[in-house]
Structure formats: C-alpha cells, structure tokens
Amino acid sequence: MAGIRLHVISPLVLVAVGKCARDPSVFVRKCAANALPKLHELRQEEITSAIEEIVGILLNDRSPGVVGAAAAAFASICPNNFTLIGRNYRNLCQILPDVEEWGQILLIEILLRYVVASHGLVKESIMSSLLCIESSHSEKDVFDVNVALEDNGIPSRTYDSELVNLVSRSYIEGLGEYLTRSSDTNARSSDLNGARFTSGKTNDDVKLLLQCTSPLLWSHNSAVVLAAAGVHWIMSPKEDVKRIVKPLLFILRSSGASKYVVLCNIQVFAKALPHLFVPHYEDFFVSSSDSYQSKALKLEILSSIVTESSISSVFKEFQDYIRDPDRRFAADTVAAIGLCARKLPKMANTCVEGLLALIRQELLTSDIESGNGEADVLIQSIISIKSIIKQDPSCHEKVIIQLFRSLDSIKVPEARVMIIWMVGEYSSVGVKIPRMLTTVLKYLAWCFKSEAVETKLQILNTTIKVLLCAKGGDMWTITRLFSYLLELAECDLNYDVRDRARFFKKLFSHNLCSQVPEETNALQENKDLPLVLVECIFRKQENLAASEPINDRFYLPGSLSQIVLHAAPGYEPLPKPCSSLCDDLGQFSNSIDRTTALGEEWTGSSSNGTDDPDTSGSLDEESGSNYDSQQSIPGLSDNSGTGDSASEGDRNCDPLIQISDAGIACSNENGASHSGFPDLEGMMSKRALESWLDEQPGSSSPSASEQIQVRQSSARISIGNIGRQVKAKSYTLLDPANGNGLKVYYSFSSEASTISPQLVCLETFFENCSSETMSEVTLVDEESHKALDLADLTLATTASSLTSQSDLPTLVPMEEITSLEPGQTMKRILEVRFHHHLLPLKLALHCNGKKLPVKLRPDIGYFIKPVPMDMETFIEMESRLPGMFEYARSCTFTDHLGEVDKDTDESSLLKDKYLVICESLASKMLSNANIFLVSVDMPVAAKFDDASGLSLRFSSEILGNSVPCLITITVEGKCSEPLKVSAKVNCEETVFGLNLLNRIVNFLVESSLNT
C-alpha cells in the first residue's frame, strides 16, 4: 500500500505501518520496515518524526530479518539520527551476524558511523596514529619503530604516512572542506588534532563492533566482506588490520565486475600501508582473462607493494606481460617497471638493462605499420629509462650512450625527442659523452630536414644547451653547426620552428656574428645569455619533473565515490569524531569544539587577505554583497533618473542577491558562534561554498573536483557576465506611425509590485518622436475605466477593486504624464494584473485628449516571481511534483555557438566552453522570465567537447497563488554544435505549467540575434 505514492493517504498508511511494526509476525514487521522508506519518499514533514519513531521500534526488534530491513530504512530516512542507534547499539551488534546479507552491508556502515560519532577514532588504528603525529612526536617515534619492525623498513615511510594522513582526513572531511583544505593544509591541520581518540582496548563498543564484524569477513557476499573490511581498516588496531587482507584477496576470485571494485579499494589500502599486502604479491599477478582495467590496477598495486625480496619474481612477471598481445597493457607494464626502479634504487640497473634490451628488440622488428601500440611501448620504455636516469645520471652514463647510438634506428618522433632531450640535458655528464657530442650533433643536423616538428624544436633546444656547456675546440664546431641549423630552421615550413629559430638567432646574434667569442664585450654578452637560457631550460625541466600525479582523492572504502573518484550525490564522509557525545563529557567537548571552531573561524578570516580563491570564500561573499547592494541602488536611481532601459540590472542581480543573503546568514552565524554552535565551521564552509558555487559549474552535483578548483576564478567572472548579458526584451505598445509620433514600448520587470503581490510590473517608456510637445499622456484599462469612477481613483479603491473583480485583468492607473517634450523619453511603471490571461489586454492610451487603442501582450515568463532556494529544497520540491505535474519538451539551442566561435578566435583568453553555454543559457532564461537560478550541474567525466548532462535549475512561484514552479534545463550534444535542450517544468497548475513550458521553448529556440 505504501507503494501508492499519494500524499493524501500517507497518514493512513503511516498508521497502518505503525500497527504492523508491532505485529507478532516477523514477516509483517519486516514488511512494515520495508514500507517506511517509501512513505518517507513522499516527503511530508509532519510525518517524519513518526516515521523515525517507528524505525526506532523496528531497530529494537529481536528478529534479524526485521533488523535488516529496519537498517535499510534507517539508512534512507535518518542516517544521522544516532540516538536511535545508541539505544540499540548492543543489540544491533549482537544480531549483526544473523541479519540477512543485504541488511548487513548497511548496518555495518551505520554502526561504523555511530561509533565514530560517539567515541571518536581508535587510538591504535592507522587512521588516528598518523593524525597524532603532528601533535605528539614521541608517539610518532614509537609508531615509526613499530612500523619499521613490521614492514622491514620500507624506505618511503614518510610519504606513506603522509598519504594515510590524507586518506583518513578525506574520509572524515566532506567535499567542501576538502576544497578548502587543499589550498591551505596548515590552517586546517589543527582541526583533526582536536578530535579525541578512544582506545580500542578499553572501549567496549568499539571492541564489540570489531568482534561482530570479523566473522563477516568470511561472508560469501563480497559486498559484506568489503564493508566489514572497511570497518576494520578504519577502526581496528594496527596490528589487527592484516586480518582483512586475506578475505579481500579472496573476493578477487569472484566475478570480474566485483574484482574491479575490490581492486580499486585494495589500491588505496596498498598505497597507504604497503606492508599489508607485501607477502601476497602473487595474488596480483595478471591473468589473461582479466579485463584491461583490472590488469592496470593490478600493475599499479604491484608496483606500490614491491619490495626487495619480491622484486625479482615481480620482474619476471613483468617480462611476461611485455609480450602480451594487448600493447596498451604492455606499455603500462613498462611504466610500472620504471616506477619499481624508482622505488627500489638498487634494482635500477637491472631495470634499465631490461628496458634497453626491450628497446633493442623493438627496434629490430619495429616498423611504423605495426600500429600505434608498438610505438607506445617504445615511448613508454624511454620515458621509464629517462626517469630512472634522472635519479642518478652519472652512473647511467653507458645507458645514455647506448640510447644515443640507437637514435639512428628509432623512428618514432616522441621517442627521438626524448633522447635528444637527454643529449642536451646530460651533455656534461661523465667522460665519454662530451666527446661524443659533436658527432651526435652533426648527425642531428644532418637529419634535421626529415624530422617531425617537435623533434626539430628539440634539436634546436639541445644544440643551445650543448653550446652553453661546450668548451675548447668543440665550441667552434658546435657554433657552426648551430648557425647551420638556424638557417635550416628559418626556412622551415612550420611557423613554430621558424619562430624558435628567429628567437634563438636574436639571442645569439652576438655570438654568431663574432663566430669565435674572444672579444670582451662578447664575453659580457655571454654572461647574460646563459642566464636567460639556463632559466628557460630549467623551466622546461621542471615541467617534465612535475608530471608525477599525486592528486588522488580518497573516499570511504567500499563507497561508490571511491570507484568513480568523485563524491556521488548522497556521499557522506564519516561523521566528525565525537560529534554526538551524550555523556558528561559532552559539555566539555562542546566547549572545546567551540573554541577550535572559533580558532578556525579566525584562521579563515585572517587568510582572507590572500588571493586564494578557496579560503577567501567569506570575503568574496562580503565583497559580493557590497557590490551587489551598490549595484542595485544605482540601478534603481538610473531607472527613475535617466529612464533608459537599464532596469535589467535589477533582475540580473538575482543570483548575486542570493549570495548576499548567504553572506548575511554567515555573519549571523558568526554572531551566534558565541552561543556555542559546535559544528560551526563545518556549516560555515559548506554554506559559503554552496552559496557562491551557485553560479558555477558542479556545485552540488557530481563533477570532477579538480575542475572546480581550476575554474573557480573564471567562474566568478561568469556571474558578472551573465548580469551584463541579461537584456530584458522590450515590446512595442504603440508605433510612432500610429500614435502621431508617440512611441510607447514596454518591458517586463522583475520588480515586485508595491501594491499587491499579484501585480506584474511593466516598465513602460513613452518617447516623443514628433516635433510637438504632447500632454496628458496616460494609459487606462478600458473596461475598468467603464466600471470605476475615474474621480476617486485612489490606492485604496484600486486595491478594493482588484479584490472585487478578481477575474478581470486590471491595470493600476498610472501617473499621468503631463507633458512630453519632443525627443524626451519618460518612464512609468505600469502594474497590471493579468490573472493568467494570455490574451492581449486592451488598453486605451490617452494623449493630447485623443484616445488610441493599444494591446498589451502578456508574457507568461513574468507571471512568476523568483524564489531563492537551495539545491536540496529544489530537489525535494521537484520530487513532490512528479508524474502529471511534470511536463517536458525539447528544442535546439544555438545561442552559445557565436560565443564559442568567438572564443576559439581569441585563443589567448580561452574560456571554458561549458561556462559559455551555461552563461548563454542562463542569460537567455533570466532575460525572458522572472526566475531564480538555483544551480548549474556540470557533466560528469564527459568528453572534452561533450556538453551532455549540463543542467540548470530555476525556481519560481506563480504570482497569484504562490504555487511553486520549478524549471530544469538539460543539455545534450556537443559544445560546438547546436545543442539539444530539454526543458522540464514541475508545477501543480497544469495549464500554467504547460503554457510556461511552451513559452520557454519558444524563446530558447529564438536565436539571440533577434533580441
């Protein structure tokens, strides 16, 4: 019955469910528990507490089947209501092994959250031990000794602990905080040190949880195993963590799909604590039936857990992988070899030998036709060698020489580039290389003509590097060679090569003219030049070195977010340790929390001075609100004063106004912080982020977070831009030809009427195009004119008349324009009540005593008014208006094309294409309807040019009866082509909603050129 999603019967259903929850039959109680989430989905506030109460009853049940279903209900209804769990904690733990498997998965997670929230992290676990490092060094030492004993001294210990630290923090902190923290880690590090820890040995609850979950590691449902492993990973003492290893490895044997998921999780575990998996390296050997993704993950895990004892057998494996028919995988293997060699410097020689042999072998059989795969392997092997050499160039002299020798036979341009780079980079290493240089350079000059562009550029660079280091007799030869190369390059077909050549020529003009630098002034010149060049060369090197990717992000083990590597909607990090203390300690901790929160606040505001976009969130808001209020005031005065069509300024500010709201809210919170709000800084940052992400990509939706960081600055520009772009459309009411030179045009304004909320404001402009002065210009509604006595038209009577004849469109009489000089434009604000009549309104325009009939065409886009709301409310309201209250249409949208094209022209100012689309869509919407932009969702992991998934949400309510009206615009297609836009309107008033939808589609289709 709960499946009938009707609001009307939900109270009845609730009563029934409540009865069933006390039924003697287990099955009935279970069904009652299953019905609860459905009831909850109807989202009726009044019954929420009742539902939660029933959940509490069901959680207390003795039967495992009921508890499983109740856990599911709990997770979907009130995942943060820890008091419910607290009451039944022991019972739940005891019953956990008997609960059916699907319930177990959720129950485990709930219990974990509860324990973290009520008791904090466990002191002995990996999570906390690393967090403590900063605060107490003594503990760190002890810990390090422990670890050293455990894992036989893995060299990169410090890095690992840093990583674990990062992992554990990202478990606890949400996305918002992550963004904030990533910019200044130091300011935030105090945050977690404040978290209290509990000892797993003394705390019964923790012990109980671990005890109950450990048999679940043997479950035959891999999801249960992973969930239990996650609990142990976070909660169990360090020395016990290893018990999760075997079960995890065992579930690798199950289906291919779950294998991938498990590997993803193991990868994180293995990176944080490699020693756990060291003895089990054999399990990560690749078998040919694995999918490519699994293979790649296994390689990565292998290279992170490899140790000196296992390296030899791992290498043997790698050698087999290189011969795999999948060349992509072979290239990955080569890269993994490079990683291993960097990790274990002792093995570097063997690795290089192996790689060189591989290159030789590739060369013997290499030919271009054999496909890209081979080239990739070759390039990757040279990259690996390069990274190995970089660690210690001097002992790999022979390798470098060998590579130089093989230059003749390597045909792939990328590979050549890298070797040539090495020529320049290591030109002064060792004894033999400098002697070879001239020969190598001669060879390069000889084959310069036939090279690819990138190789040519690299040859030029290298020659300069060599030239700089050259001394004695070689100098002359090299200079000659260089000038020869420059001449060749100057006649090259490619712009870049020519440019580069000219650039160098200018730099070295002195050098080249004098041929042999003996004069003193040439020497002086030389001093400057190397400086410049060395700088440029070193910059290059830095770029290459910085290619190591270390921006992994971590989510809770076993979560969806960890697999897709962004926070999925609904993802919640672990609760703040000890956030819900219910004993005496509570008061105390609250006060501590408050102080830390205040401290946090302080650091936040002090860092505002920096130009960091993340930390200065609150500053932005303040400045934003200042800016906003300033803007809106001149906007108003503009309207009354000059009377030109600047009124749109107001409407455009809508998004900004919301920001200022949030800013005020935040400042209120600041004030309230003294009264003790424990989670202030969490609220604060979240609020801040949300509010000013409002206008920019991916605020609350899944999107690659790195993008956000990168784009934040540019996104802020977009707010202003939209403001400028929004242009209210103006319609002509009276043509000068018909009106004896009087031109009247109007545009819809977003201003609220001062008289009644049901009135729509129109800005009407009267322009005198004739040469004579006009007088007594006024607009009246013909019918109301008849009905009402003109003499006593006061505000009060109009108000009463409005209520009395509520069916008719009414015009609030406007102030008469006594005289209008030639060329003068006057503005009046008309307030009209349309009553949702879409038919034109017949008005009479009186001018110079004459009466001219005019027609006022209503725009349904302005029958609504914006309602600021946040994402959650929007979603919630949307879900309340399903089915017959939802209407959708699609159309094509081309406005952005012009913008996108413009952008490609000005390559210097490359704006994000998504942003362009967002902007043009938003401005179009905002300039045609009186709505509020709630959020912009950016597509998830889309291809470069693919705008599919972009969606904008707008909220508004109907003027007359405040019925909410929600608009969602979703985009499909490619950025550079006309987009397929589907508009969706959720509104209870069916007719109105449909009309509005039609209107939206109409103006979206209209090209921007017309406006």
Place this chain on the structure above:
Amino acid sequence: MLQCIFLLADNGAVILEKQLTGHRVDRSICDWFWDHVISQGDSFKSMPVIASPTHYIFQIVRAGITFLACTQVEMPPLMGIEFLCRVADILSDYLGELNEDLIKDNFVIVYELLDEMIDNGFPLTTEPNILREMIAPPNIVSKMLSVVTGNSSNVSDILPGATASCVPWRPTDVKYANNEVYVDLVEEMDAIINSTKQFSLLHARFRDGVLVKCEIYGEVQVNCLLSGLPDLTLSFANPSILHDVRFHPCVRFRPWESHQILSFVPPDGQFKLMSYRVKKLKSTPIYVKPQLTSDAGTCRISVMVGIRNDPGKTIDSIILQFQLPPCILSADLTSNHGTVNVLSNKICTWSIGRIPKDKAPSLSGTMVLETGLETLRVFPTFQVEFRIMGVALSGLQIDKLDLQNVPNRLYKGFRAVTRAGEYEVRS
C-alpha cells in the same frame, strides 16, 4: 539505492526494464550506454561501474546479456554488482540457461522474480530456495495450466514458512521419504605457467614450464534432502591447508573459529556451503609445452600436452584455447589427436578430450604473419581446461559428517571433482 534494472541483448536492445522507485529512469540511458560500448569497444563493457551524465550504472555481462542497474545516489557499488550477479544466477537457474529468447518467453516469471528479489531498490529475498517456493519454476505443466486456465501467475498464494522462522533459509516443515545428504568438493585449479626465458625472443624455445602461481579455489556444495530441522557438523581431516574461507550464512562462525568445524542448519536442497582457497601448490596434473618459432614472415607453432603427475583418475575434457595475436593473418593448424577450430575472431580451440595412452597429443602448424613483420613478438597465452572426477587436487579431505535431529535411516554421499579454473600457460 538502485532505481532501475535493465537487461540488454547483445545487440543493445532493451529486453526488459524494471523500474524500482518512484523516480523513473528513462530508457535513453541504455542508448547512452550502448553508444559508448560501440565507440569504446570491449574495454567499456568490462567497466563494472560507469558514471553517466545522469546516473551511475553498474553492469555485469552474463552469457551475452548485459545487466544494468542505475542509481543516482551513493551506495556500496559491490552491493549493486553482487545483486546483479544474484539475479543472473537465479535467472539462469530458473530458465535452465540464459539467453534472450528464454527471457522473452518467460517474461512473467522474470518480472515476478525481480519483484520478489528487490523492493524499492533494496534487495529483499535472494535465497534461491525460498524464491523457488514462492515462484514455481517454469515447466511444461505450468505452461499448459496457464494456457488452459488463463491464470498466468506462478506466484504461490501461501507465504513460504521460512520467512517467518528464525532460520530464514530453511522451510519449517520439510518431509522426505529418503533422507539423503550429498557433499561435493568442487575444486578449480588456477595456475600460471611460464614456459619461456626472458627476452630470448628470437630463438626457439622448448622448456619445461615454470610454475608461477598455482592455487585451488574450491567449494563445498551440499545437496541436502533431509526432513525436519537437522543440525549438521562437518569436519575436515586437514583444515590447516585452507588459506581463506567464505561461508554460506547458515554456518555458525564460533565453532569454526575455535575448532575449524562447520556447524550449520542446512537450507533445503542444493546450496554452496563454503568456498575456500588453497595456495602454493607445487604441481599441476598436466603439462602444456608450446613452442613458437618465427622467421621471415611465417611462424611455426607446436604445442604438446601430456600428463605430468598422474592424479590416479582419468583427466578428461581437456581443451586448449588461445587467442592468436592480431598480427597473424592466417593459420594452418593440425593435430594428431582431437579437433582444432579457429574462429573468425582468431580464437583457436583445440579440444583433446582424454589423453590417449599410446601417444602424446600435439598440435602443429604454420601461421602467416602480417606483411612487413619478420618475427612474432607477442605471444599468445594458452588457456587450458580439464576435469578430473573423483579427486580433490588440493588434498582437502572430509573427515566426517555428523547429523543431529534426523531420522536414523539416511544416506550420506561424498564426491569430489577438480576442474581447471584460470589455468594459463604463457608461451
């Protein structure tokens, strides 16, 4: 929670759509999915978790049918995947096998099953035995009946007793005339065998294989046909060789922790009691010696198969399968025993069957390489399948099976079988 389940045929057409919650998931998600499958090929198909612009998709592929589940919110991904696996298992159990036509023929049953298995996006009843009680499997009689009576529902009117009992996996009143219990050890051998030396690529190689990894993945399958509420205890002679274990929910954890004894109240009928893994085995029953030499655009291949360690029972259904590298244009392969097939996607199958006593089976032939390619540099991996009845190669032995609460007359049966799992020989 899951919002929708789709079943796709191997051409991308939606066979079945099951909406689970109030938020309808549009079918266009399947088009999106299939577009990507086409554009990105198999690597996309093997991604179990996909983030589409609107939904997160879990997918598994079974017998050419793609099972998709969509969600929009955070949930444990393994839960989705595991559930899809269960659905696939149960469907193939009900329908005998999985294919598009069978699903289409039995739409009603599939929908009924899904209805029982998942409710509002949360898995409900996934225990096959209970499902079987609720929904009768399709058979000719029921089909006849439904045609004649016009009553198409297979859902039984009575609630299975198990749902209310404290042992949810077992019906309360089971009666058998003959009380029987069968315990099967089904083992799969996973092995990786190397047969080459590093980088000696241009030369002929004929070496005995090096065992890189060899382990057994085993399952204890019990077919229990016992009346009443029996309580069974199974113990092994040598439990210490077990590396990891996983249990059916019916197994009590405590006795295993303390004495390594399996104590359980069995479900009715066939079920998987536990699965285990035995690592670091030293030998394999058969050898495969591939030899590839390539020269001047052609490649000679010869593969020999023989028994290395006689397990005492016959090894049958030996099949050798390998994927020819893409650079091979054509292959001409012959064998002195069994049949050789080369499929269009360059998968070569050599089914040997039983190894004859008098000769060692061998496969030989020549393959023509792509023009311009002198020698072969990538080498195929041979996947071997075999089956040995009556032997558990891991050496695991069942010590005894004790029963309580059962009538005296009963039959206990033990069986063992070893199959090849991921048994690979790298050339």
